[in-house]
Amino acid sequence: MKPFMHYIKPLWFPAAIVSLLSLLTVAGTLYIPTLTATIINDGVLKGDLEMITSSSINMLVVALLTVLSAILGVAMSAHISASVGKVLRDDLVKALQCFSLRDFTHFGTGTILMRTSRDVEKIQSVLGEGLNMILPMPLMICVGLGLTFYKSWQLGLVILAVMACMILTIIFIESRALPIIKAIQLKLDDITDLVRDHIVGMPVIRAFNRRTYENDKEIVIFTESARLNKKLRQTFAIGLPTILILFNMSTVAILWFGGYNVSMGSLQVGDIMAVIEYANLILLSMLMAIFVIIDIPEAIVCYARIRELLEHENTDTFPEPYASSITNSMSQSTKHSTNQGSYQTSTGTGTATATATATDNTPLLEFRNVTFRYDNAESPALENISFKVYHGETLAIMGDIGSGKSTITNLIPRLFAIESGDILFKGKSIYEWNVDDLRAHIGYVPQKAYLFTGTIDMNVRYGAASGQVLSVEDVENACHLAKADEFINRLDGGYQYTVSQGGTNLSGGQRQRLAMARALVRKPDLFIFDDSFSALDGTTERAVRTALQEELQKDNRPALISVEQKVSAAKKADHILIINRGQVAGYGTHDELATTSTVYQQILASQEVTA
Template sequence: MFRLFNKTSKMERLLVIISFLFILLQVGLELKIPDYMSDITRLLQEPGTKTGDILTPGFKMIGLSLASFAASIIVGYFAARIAAGLTMRIRGEVFQQVTDYSTSEIQHFSVPSLVTRTTNDLTQIQMLIAMGLQVVIKGPVTAVWAITKIAGQNWQWTAVTGVAVFFLLVMLTLIMVFVRPKFAMVQSITDNLNGITRENLIGIRVVRAYNAEKYQDAKFEGANNELTAVNLFAGRMMSMFSPVMTLVSSGLTLGVYWIGTFLIQDAVGMDKLTVFSNMVVFTSYAMQVVMGFILMTMIFFILPRALVSAQRINEVLDLQPSIQFTDKEVETTDVKGKIDFRNVTFAYPDAKNPVLHDVNFSAIAGQTVAFIGSTGSGKSTILKLIPRLFEISKGSLKIDNHDVKEYPQDELNDIIGYIPQKPVLFSGTIRSNMEMGTSKAYPLDDEKINRALEIAQAKSFVDEEPEGLDANVAQGGTNFSGGQKQRLAIARVIAREPEILIFDDSFSALDYQTDQKLRSILKEELPETTKLIVAQRISTIMDADLIIVLEEGHVVGSGTHKDLLAKNQVYQEIAYSQLSKEELAHE
């Protein structure tokens, strides 16, 4: 928590000090009020006191109350400013950190948990500062200051106040013991709830199509009930809190007055009035002591959750991306678009066994290298290693004769154009999607964008949009078909003019004709660009310069379609399962 508070700016620290002074002022003013009450009771005892004499201390009491009210408004204003400013900064840092994460760190936390940490957890911190600054400082200051005011007074009254304070301390301890662990659970339950909600929303069509609403409802209900139970528990504790506090403060007043009756009875003559006056003033101060403890108790309702949230935010800020990039520019060579895999072995983080074993292959500029194999054989994994989405475990991976680790991130991303299995479009327009990011081809003009769209076979449907390039793209590109999304994603990468294009099953949603057209135009228009293609359809890869056949992470064959069809059993099985001998021979 303190680590997060360290992120406050100089201005915010100054505001904390000013707030502290205003809180002192507020408490001082509030504790001055009983003095005037004492004056009034003294004046009432003196014979010949007129109403006008009481008005002066009366107005002073009103003035003090108003001044204290103004001071509390100022503290509230500053607290809100500090809370909003600090959390804005931390939110930015968390977002930045998550942006730098590699896939394995995102997998480590899970997406819903990262969303909760950036939103809900930060709200807890914001609440703690906004409400807590008043409560944390004001509670102890009021309690201690009020105790010094009544110290040395009648011991019987002090003893009753001591009993009330003891009772409050017991309450504080009980809250710490019982409520804190429950609050610690809330955030992880919220993660779970977010995860289920997210999954349900993403898969809503599947849920409906399979009549699986009840199944999903049951999953949601479990998490929902768990959260409700914790909230109910906290609510019940809170509902007990207020009556218990009233009971303590009323009991204290009653105790002081009850003892007072005996003291007044025992006093003689004018002393009776003095004891009565002291009793009224003592009660006011004793109430302030109780109020101080009530404020301190309130913080224990906010603090446990905020502590857990702070820890969860720190976890995100502390976890350094497992893949670090150098800042040093790599020495440029004449070699462009060359890829070398030498004995590359790879295991996913936290996995026991490698999914790739001793993979060897090379590709040079302009070549098309294709990967084929059964599902789970490691085709996509090979492609993910090239832009360093994951780090190889053993062996060497070179691009243009330099190890991939020698490249700064921007440079590597300029060289490689990677199109993932699931195309990702962002909300905005077609143009904003095309123009996002930077590369050596930037800034992009309409001519460059249109050329990229044309190569990707996307120009025709973009032209059909009334707004053309300015047509709206919904979040996730949901207003485009699967094939259209794939083509827009391909166009976006082509516009960057990378040396190496990586297509991870990017033609799967295209019809046979578009697939063929796209591949032949890629060959014609981008003859210098190295193309790596993972595809399920043999027809998509059969004209590649080199085909790598994978089985359970091992390369079990490589060569051209003709070579493999003649010699490689795995390739033959895949090929014959999709096309007839005549079709294969014809192609």
């Protein structure tokens, strides 16, 4: 695990200033009671008014300087903790961008959200408070105890004894609290998952009157969380009064031993006042430091949880013969680059660029005996899939629900890695492509259109490949092709209309059209439309399909792979791929399949289409 100091190192200068300021604060804080003792012993008891006045002025100046250095120290430590928090969050975001889709499923949304928010927050607060509270503590103890022993060794021993009792109490509390803290953190992850599910699924919950059912689930998890929190508070409740009692007992013991020493003539009254003040400062400083120290184990757990994400190796495997070369290149590449997607920037054995042109006979895309399995699935979702798509061609994929159509489309931009076989793009395995370059050639419209918080313009521009500069006309033209311009112009602010998270303030059809515009603006070589037309009305669908056909005639002759539900749409494609239970059940034109494929014949029959 990368040591935490790695994050502090670049901040050595502000850290050094905080240390210096805390030294000044401690010196000033301890100087005040020393001065008090002098005022009482040499001023008050001897009736020396001049001495009292000059010492009081001194005390005022020292007090002001001490306050100033304390304020500066707090400001500096806030700067350090905020900077560390920022770097940690940056690292986390970069690491998450390198996660495969499997990895997200493996960890779960709740824990990822908690680690990037609450865990970082905890580390930040413990670091900030630690610099303010823990850093001055050793100095306060050493100098405070030294001054006390100088005045009276018996009083020094009293403070030491109280400190020892305090430490034992804290160790006892902490050993009981730590397992509860860990359990609370796991529960918080579950709560985040549950609440997120409820917010996203609220329409379904309401429509099906499942409020009570969901409430019951909430009650179980919230009750358990409340029980753990109560247990934690009870654990602390035993300890804190004990510490306060020890605190007060120290004053009583100092007065008792101090009074005895004064009566024996070995101590002055002012010294007792000073020692009480030293004891208060030492114990208070210890107490405040302990409050932060109590939080350190929790912060360590948080850091370990964060590191688990930061150091997580992408779990996707690669098909032979690319596995070893990709693994090697991954280990050499800069980890956690900022590319969006599953792998590091230089995954793939090379940085292949287009090796075939529109006039070549090389297929634009070729699946060669591809087999793919989802995590922990007993049987593969796809088995031995083979087909080719050429430039300018349209391929419709059809099949039953859950037969594997979307899975095929997801494999092309390497959202998942295949188990065996190969997928070739422009004659090169997609595993030999630099993943960013590969994706730059693909305009992907997922089955469920997702939009990001921001403007419509920003969401469409999201489709730009890296380095591609888009003009206003490019955005408007893509929206026109996707027939999105009609509704955009009716919205308040048009292209600057604010889209809420996920695009929930737009209809399903509007979201789908923007998702298409996002793919079109990229001007890719391969369009992948995963059942993207089903959310559109008939007129819009026809208009978009016509516009898309015109795009396929452009100079770069892009191809289109489209998952289709309706035979009426699929029959216009150059080829149709029929998938049944993860296997190819037919490939050919509509006419060919209508006579050769029983699965296609069943689809025709179900849609009452005659061959």
